[in-house]
Amino acid sequence: xAREEQKAKGGGLGAAIINNNRVLPNGxxxxxxxxxxxxxxxxxGDFKTDKFLEELKTSNINEVRDGYKLSxxxxxxxxxxxxxxxxxxxxxxxxxxxxxxxxxxxxxxxTGDNIEALRHLQNAYENKIKMIYIDPPYNTGxxxxxxxKFEFDDEKLKNALxxxxxxxxxxxxxxxxxxxxAWLTFMYPxxxxxxxxxxxxxxxxxxxxxxxxxxxxxxMDDIFGEGNFAALFPWRKRTAKSDVPFGVxxxxxxxxxxxxxxxxxxxxxGGTRKYFETAxxxxxxWRLHDLTxxxxxxxxxxxxxxMIDPKNGAEYAANPNRTWAITKDTFEKYYxxxxxIFPGDYDFLNISKPSFRYFKDDDAEKLxxxxxxxxxxxxxxxxxxxxxxxxxxxxxxxxxxxxSFPKPTALIKHLINAINHFDKNAIILDFFAGSGTTAQAVIxxxxxxGGNRQFxxxxxxxxxxxxxxxxxxxxxxxDEIARERIKRAAQKIKSEAGLNAQNLDxxxxxxxxxxxxxxxxxxxxxxxxxxxxxxxxxxxxxFAYPQSETNGLDTLLATWLxxxxxxxxxxxxNIEFAQxxxxxxxxxxxxxxxxxxxxxxxxxxxxxxxxxxELCVNTIVIYPYSFSFEVMRELKTNIKTNLDNPPIIxxxx
Numbered sequence: 060x061a062r063e064e065q066k067a068k069g070g071g072l073g074a075a076i077i078n079n080n081r082v083l084p085n086g087x088x089x090x091x092x093x094x095x096x097x098x099x100x101x102x103x104g105d106f107k108t109d110k111f112l113e114e115l116k117t118s119n120i121n122e123v124r125d126g127y128k129l130s131x132x133x134x135x136x137x138x139x140x141x142x143x144x145x146x147x148x149x150x151x152x153x154x155x156x157x158x159x160x161x162x163x164x165x166x167x168x169x170t171g172d173n174i175e176a177l178r179h180l181q182n183a184y185e186n187k188i189k190m191i192y193i194d195p196p197y198n199t200g201x202x203x204x205x206x207x208k209f210e211f212d213d214e215k216l217k218n219a220l221x222x223x224x225x226x227x228x229x230x231x232x233x234x235x236x237x238x239x240x241a242w243l244t245f246m247y248p249x250x251x252x253x254x255x256x257x258x259x260x261x262x263x264x265x266x267x268x269x270x271x272x273x274x275x276x277x278x279m280d281d282i283f284g285e286g287n288f289a290a291l292f293p294w295r296k297r298t299a300k301s302d303v304p305f306g307v308x309x310x311x312x313x314x315x316x317x318x319x320x321x322x323x324x325x326x327x328x329g330g331t332r333k334y335f336e337t338a339x340x341x342x343x344x345w346r347l348h349d350l351t352x353x354x355x356x357x358x359x360x361x362x363x364x365x366m367i368d369p370k371n372g373a374e375y376a377a378n379p380n381r382t383w384a385i386t387k388d389t390f391e392k393y394y395x396x397x398x399x400i401f402p403g404d405y406d407f408l409n410i411s412k413p414s415f416r417y418f419k420d421d422d423a424e425k426l427x428x429x430x431x432x433x434x435x436x437x438x439x440x441x442x443x444x445x446x447x448x449x450x451x452x453x454x455x456x457x458x459x460x461x462x463s464f465p466k467p468t469a470l471i472k473h474l475i476n477a478i479n480h481f482d483k484n485a486i487i488l489d490f491f492a493g494s495g496t497t498a499q500a501v502i503x504x505x506x507x508x509g510g511n512r513q514f515x516x517x518x519x520x521x522x523x524x525x526x527x528x529x530x531x532x533x534x535x536x537x538d539e540i541a542r543e544r545i546k547r548a549a550q551k552i553k554s555e556a557g558l559n560a561q562n563l564d565x566x567x568x569x570x571x572x573x574x575x576x577x578x579x580x581x582x583x584x585x586x587x588x589x590x591x592x593x594x595x596x597x598x599x600x601x602f603a604y605p606q607s608e609t610n611g612l613d614t615l616l617a618t619w620l621x622x623x624x625x626x627x628x629x630x631x632x633n634i635e636f637a638q639x640x641x642x643x644x645x646x647x648x649x650x651x652x653x654x655x656x657x658x659x660x661x662x663x664x665x666x667x668x669x670x671x672x673e674l675c676v677n678t679i680v681i682y683p684y685s686f687s688f689e690v691m692r693e694l695k696t697n698i699k700t701n702l703d704n705p706p707i708i709x710x711x712x
């Protein structure tokens with residue numbers, strides 16, 4: 060196997076760099092199709108389009124060939140970014156994380172570019188996030204300019220995208236701009252990866268103003284699917300102003316809400332549902348629900364049919380503009396389950412069309428143990444607050460006005476509570492953390508209802524303005540403000556919670572994304588394990604982050620764990636082989652050999668522990684830069700020949 064191919068398959072930074080040089084705009088989609096639809100690929104890995112289209116036809120799926128779609132300068136490049144792996148490393152903040160309040164915390168704060176953070180997170184948190192809330196930069200010409208670096212030179216862009224010189228120049232014209240295309244190119248890959256992180260019953264909320272609301276709606280339709288649009292919440296940010304252009308005061312912003320799938324549900328406390336108690340269902344009250352949907356016949360052709368009452372043959376036709384909420388194929392199943400009620404089934408009901416029956420115990424399972432929940436309304440409660448309330452929340456923690464227009468904590472709490480009141484162990488992600496409002500909302504809710512929700516915050520270390528109040532107060536970057544806010548809010552919440560705060564997680568672990576210098580990257584790419592002169596090179600220290608007392612080994616291990624699918628809260632054991640320290644993940648039976656100094660004594664100890672069943676090992680991950688060629692050869696040979704069920708050995712460059 061060629062050295063480059065070996066590195067590409069082993070994982071790690073070297074593999075990421077090599078594979079990123081090969082990525083194509085549809086790479087992420089093709090990988091998904093290969094994972095879930097292998098039958099549509101031939102032996103050469105080519106997609107069999109004809110077979111796929113034929114399968115769609117035989118499965119009664121309408122194929123829409125014409126229709127509108129969202130196009131913008133940079134869309135192909137945005138897709139290209141989606142398929143790339145991160146070329147950054149995750150450095151734990153040792154000085155912060157080892158403090159008593161943070162050591163066992165399940166909460167996480169990541170300092171760095173959120174596109175890089177999301178690329179890491181998708182390895183460990185795909186299908187694990189219950190809710191995402193983000194408040195991205197609004198495209199006002201002041202808050203946003205496109206500064207994502209172009210990660211390919213012109214020649215590679217031409218090869219990957221098939222662009223000519225003029226198209227490359229047009230693409231690069233968005234750099235440093237605040238155009239609609241620039242903003243959409245910025246948002247597309249972030250939202251695309253975010254969609255992968257959500258659980259099947261998960262949901263995302265995105266705050267936005269009028270400048271990009273319409274484009275964001277189309278973008279999210281494109282990424283999440285039109286059918287997963289849940290709501291557009293109008294949020295009143297201020298009371299009317301008289302000194303505004305054109306005599307119209309823009310008092311509202313918007314919160315777009317999309318579900319991952321139709322498993323999503325939401326509910327808020329307040330009010331009661333009307334349930335009927337009937338003799339045919341003793342001790343099982345039920346209620347009615349409209350059996351039509353707002354989808355048209357062209358959107359849901361399988362739901363556009365005439366429903367016939369089996370008892371008397373009465374016919375009820377669907378409306379071309381409002382079809383049934385069930386399909387013709389599922390009608391019989393629901394009718395047999397006594398879920399569908401026709402006019403005349405109950406004398407006391409005055410209904411003119413078939414309706415759907417929900418039982419109270421169904422609601423209990425879906426909406427929590429209490430029945431006092433109603434569906435979430437787009438009408439936000441007055442208690443959700445205005446922009447001035449967000450400023451007030453912040454002012455209660457800081458003396459100076461060092462952050463402009465933070466969202467009210469009550470607004471985020473309302474959204475979290477509506478989604479997570481019956482899942483109090485949910486993970487909530489905010490990858491535009493700003494001042495840290497979402498983190499404060501999570502801790503406050505946990506203090507109020509005894510929940511164990513966790514947050515993951517991501518914030519770029521964007522410098523504060525040199526003459527700003529924040530800089531005068533000693534905060535050089537935005538992420539510093541957010542982390543300080545979380546600490547102050549947690550202290551305040553804990554003091555107010557009293558005895559209820561005993562099990563409250565008020566800490567967080569901090570990680571920083573770092574980019575190795577070019578000399579280190581060159582060594583990684585060019586490293587030849589047969590060249591003995593390279594063995595003495597230190598390939599661990601370059602990944603240290605001294606400001607947080609993090610050594611290079613901490614960084615390598617933290618990065619590998621996330622990229623191998625382990626969360627930030629995975630328990631890691633230090634394990635000794637002779638006098639060599641390795642790292643062990645018991646739940647997956649993986650040993651990481653990163654340190655230098657592995658020798659014959661360490662090998663003998665490793666073989667004994669595995670051979671005597673003192674240690675269960677399925678995989679050994681090795682950092683070749685710390686191993687001489689001879690030691691590596693000896694390790695591989697002995698593992699293969701001296702163990703009955705030898706573990707997999709994975710070299711990671």
